[in-house]
Amino acid sequence: MFIEISHVSAWYGKSRALADVSLEVPEHCIYAFIGPSGCGKTTLLRSVNRLNDFVPGFRLEGDVNLDGADIYKARSPRFAEELRRGIGMVFQHTNPLPMTVMQNMLLPVREHLKESKEVLRAMAEDKLKLVGLFDELSGRFDQSALRLSGGQQQRLCIARALMLEPKLLLMDEPCSALDPISTFRIEELLTNLKERYTIVMVTHNMEQARRISDYTSFFYQGRLAESGKTLDLFSFPREELTQNYLTGRI
Numbered sequence: 001m002f003i004e005i006s007h008v009s010a011w012y013g014k015s016r017a018l019a020d021v022s023l024e025v026p027e028h029c030i031y032a033f034i035g036p037s038g039c040g041k042t043t044l045l046r047s048v049n050r051l052n053d054f055v056p057g058f059r060l061e062g063d064v065n066l067d068g069a070d071i072y073k074a075r076s077p078r079f080a081e082e083l084r085r086g087i088g089m090v091f092q093h094t095n096p097l098p099m100t101v102m103q104n105m106l107l108p109v110r111e112h113l114k115e116s117k118e119v120l121r122a123m124a125e126d127k128l129k130l131v132g133l134f135d136e137l138s139g140r141f142d143q144s145a146l147r148l149s150g151g152q153q154q155r156l157c158i159a160r161a162l163m164l165e166p167k168l169l170l171m172d173e174p175c176s177a178l179d180p181i182s183t184f185r186i187e188e189l190l191t192n193l194k195e196r197y198t199i200v201m202v203t204h205n206m207e208q209a210r211r212i213s214d215y216t217s218f219f220y221q222g223r224l225a226e227s228g229k230t231l232d233l234f235s236f237p238r239e240e241l242t243q244n245y246l247t248g249r250i
């Protein structure tokens with residue numbers, strides 16, 4: 001398995017956010033975390049790239065294995081830095097830098113990739129093609145990224161996250177601030193990207209999880225209530241709690 005999460009519990013100070021969560025994510029799929037607000041989805045997502053290390057008082061027990069490596073055994077900050085560099089992350093609110101489209105693509109990676117300007121630009125163009133912005137912007141890469149629409153900004157953030165060739169993309173509600181058409185384009189994009197990347201996403205949108213994910217985990221109050229293939233979980237939930245959530249009774 002590409003990601004193996006075993007018996008993970010997590011705390012912010014004394015308050016427990018996750019309790020004994022175990023799940024496995026295969027490579028080249030879209031894996032959705034769903035559940036009501038505060039059930040621990042984001043905490044688990046941010047545990048996979050050790051982003052929670054920055055939160056004072058955060059503590060995690062259990063094991064997280066990524067591509068065969070136990071990412072919490074290697075405790076050095078340098079390991080965590082390298083780990084994060086190898087994982088793309090996309091957030092709920094689009095966060096382009098207040099610079100041009102091309103600068104957004106190149107600046108964050110310049111110190112990590114020792115390639116010539118021409119090679120870097122070709123890589124950037126390749127990623128912009130992948131997210132459908134290359135033709136859409138028809139070469140206007142010197143315009144400010146802040147002038148793009150919300151959906152275009154989010155696709156730019158995805159393209160930027162791909163510049164370091166991550167194997168894994170973590171996405172925290174990537175469409176929740178977007179209109180339905182932009183959401184549709186991102187969903188289409190993610191479905192294409194899973195051939196090259198593994199995608200784990202938090203979503204509040206159950207229809208979105210049902211439409212595009214291959215596997216779904218449903219969390220409730222910090223616990224994993226049910227996991228499985230998305231079609232099975234939505235069509236034949238095993239747990240009453242899942243049934244109640246999917247039918248809007250929670």
Ligand SMILES: Nc1ncnc2c1ncn2[C@@H]1O[C@H](COP(=O)(O)OP(=O)(O)OP(=O)(O)O)[C@@H](O)[C@H]1O
Nearest residue numbers: 012016017035036037038039040041042043044055
């Ligand atoms: N930085 C933090 N400091 C303290 N407590 C936190 C922090 N982040 C999250 N929590 C708490 O941990 C629990 C789980 O939060 P988390 O954000 O993981 O849930 P979630 O399911 O992603 O919620 P939402 O869907 O609303 O984003 C909640 O009780 C939350 O208040």
